[in-house]
Amino acid sequence: MSGRLILVVAGDPSGDLHASNLIKALKRRDPAVRVAAVGGPLCRAVADEFLEDLASRGVTGFWEPVLNIPFLLELRSRLQSFIQMRRPDALICVDYYGFNRRILPMAQAARVPAFYFVSPQVWASRPGRVKILKKLVKKMLVIFPFEEKLYREANVPVEFVGHPLLDLIPEPAQRARDLDSPVIGLLPGSRSSEIERHLPVFYEAFRLLRESRPNMKGLLFAAASQPDSAYGALPTGVGIVREQDYRLRATLDLALCSSGTATLENALLGVPMVVVYKLSWPTYAIARALVKVKHIAMANLLAGRGVVPELIQSEATAERTAREAARFLGDAALHVRVHEELLAIRRSLGEPGCADRAAKVILSESA
Known part of the structure; x- marks a missing residue:
């Protein structure tokens, strides 16, 4: 069946990335498919109809959505009208459970x-969401092997399609490393609130590290949704990078990064890292009460232990970040061991082709 209309809803920058690649896969399989999307700049570039740039607004966490209630209610109303009047052939929700939970009943x-591509982290907090998804979703398309087991045990239709980053991040080549003149990546996050909280810590940590390593260089990986001005005055030795192919990321000897997709990206490249995460205090208090896992970095969650250090809230100081980074730069054996442990995570996530497998399921089961 051709000429189908599919509605895709993604709400953050990583969801925008994965949704855009899924849209391209849908169109490769059926060029007649038309896609209407809520997402970010990447979805805007590939959708036939772009309904709203939700991903660039940074509406995440527990407290921040409260500040955006009027906007979210208006967008929800628009999507309800779209579904009722246009009757799409399928809805694809991409992560972003808090908002998508309100759209699923409309479908x-x-x-x-309705298909859910990239499951909310029901295994980290609020497991009751599985029961809600069971009622509302035709099939979960999950990207971690343990998620498939979790949903099967709950009798939720599910298929493991592999991880989308395997299509984007090539296996890193072996190379010699000079830890006396290292290249350090700074990845403060993509949302304005993350940048504001993490960047001062990263800049000062970089300055501290460079005092004893004058040849050290830094690469600040800017988010597509943020202008250069969002990053302020750069420390000496740091340059801004904008890339989508991970070529420069693969050259890093170490990364200072915000918890999120970046930790898994670094793991797939075998880049040791120090993970930092600072939230607004109301959001942190709620998260601490709800989250039931030991680690926040996906690399550590997948490994089942603390492969890389995590510094959260009051621990996330420039001095502590620099100290943890210096351990990797001063111990070549530790650096090699963590590099290999991170690459083992890559091998656990299956083969490339995630978006294509997900598109095949959606097109066959929405016909």
Whole structure:
């Protein structure tokens, strides 16, 4: 069946990335498919109809959405009208559970089959969400092997499609490393609130490290949704990078990064890292009460232990970050060991082709 209309809803920068690649895969399989999307700049570039740039607004966490209630209610109303009037052939929700949870019942009421690509982290907090998804979703398309087991045990239709980053990040080549003149990556996050909280810590940590390593260089990986001005005055030795192919990321000897997709990207490249995460205190208090896992970095969650250090809230100081980074730069054996442990995580995530496998399921089960 051709000429189908599919609605895709993604709400953050990583969701925008994965949704855009899924849209391209859908169109490769059926060029007649039309896609309407809520997402970010990447979805805007590939969708037939772009409904709203939600990903660039940084509406995440527990407290920040409260500040954006009028906008979110208006967008929800627009999507309800879209579903009722246009009757898409399928809804694809991409992560971003807090908002997508409100869109799924609209699709169900209109008898529009709903697929969930990139599961919310039900294994980290609020496991009751599995019961809600079971009622509202035709199939979960999950990207971690343990998620497939979790949903199967709950009798939720599910398929493990592999991890989308394996399509984007090539296996790193072996190379010699000079830890006396290292290249350090700074990845403060993509949202304005993350940048504001993490960047001062990263800049000062870089300055501290460079005092004893004058040849050290830094690469600040800027988010597509942020202008250069968002990053302020750069420390000596740091340059801004904008890339989508991970070529420069693969050259890093070490990364200072915000918890999020960046930790898994670094793991797939075998780049040791220090993970830092600072939230607003109201958001942190709620998260601490709800989250039930030991680690926040996906690399550590997948490994089942603390392969790389995590510094959260009051621990996330420039001095502590620099000290943890110096351990990697001063111990070549530790650096090699962590590099190999991170690459083992890559091998656990299956083969490339995630977006294509997900598109195949969606097109076959929404016909």
